[in-house]
Amino acid sequence: MNGNKELDRYSVESGNVFRIPENFDHSYKRGYLFECWTSNGKPVGNVFVVNKNFTLRAQYKALPKLIEDDKPASIRDVIVLLQYTSKVGVFGNLSNEEMVAKGADLDGDGKVDIVDVIIYLKSV
Numbered sequence: 178m179n180g181n182k183e184l185d186r187y188s189v190e191s192g193n194v195f196r197i198p199e200n201f202d203h204s205y206k207r208g209y210l211f212e213c214w215t216s217n218g219k220p221v222g223n224v225f226v227v228n229k230n231f232t233l234r235a236q237y238k239a240l241p242k243l244i245e246d247d248k249p250a251s252i253r254d255v256i257v258l259l260q261y262t263s264k265v266g267v268f269g270n271l272s273n274e275e276m277v278a279k280g281a282d283l284d285g286d287g288k289v290d291i292v293d294v295i296i297y298l299k300s301v
């Protein structure tokens with residue numbers, strides 16, 4: 178589920194493994210990143226044993242604001258992130274670690290690069 182919108186329904190016998198399909202999609206939520214699926218408020222992995230009826234809910238987190246002003250995350254943040262990957266712009270002189278500390282490592286691989294730019298752009 179995403180909010181109160183039911184996206185899909187599956188039937189799994191108790192005791193069997195449920196694997197979240199790779200194409201199992203969550204809705205776009207402007208300004209937020211999909212973080213994980215949860216059941217009863219707890220994050221779940223992509224594969225788990227089913228013991229009772231459950232509802233998966235998408236959990237999101239707000240996009241990190243890179244430009245520190247009072248405006249919401251926007252295409253301007255995407256542009257400065259893209260510029261950073263070419264070592265130009267307002268963040269051009271920052272280290273990878275400084276960009277990670279700003280929350281720009283959106284895929285959590287320890288590097289701030291074009292993949293993070295794409296993820297940001299898809300979520301803004």
Ligand SMILES: [Ca+2]
Nearest residue numbers: 282284286288
């Ligand atoms: Ca990254």
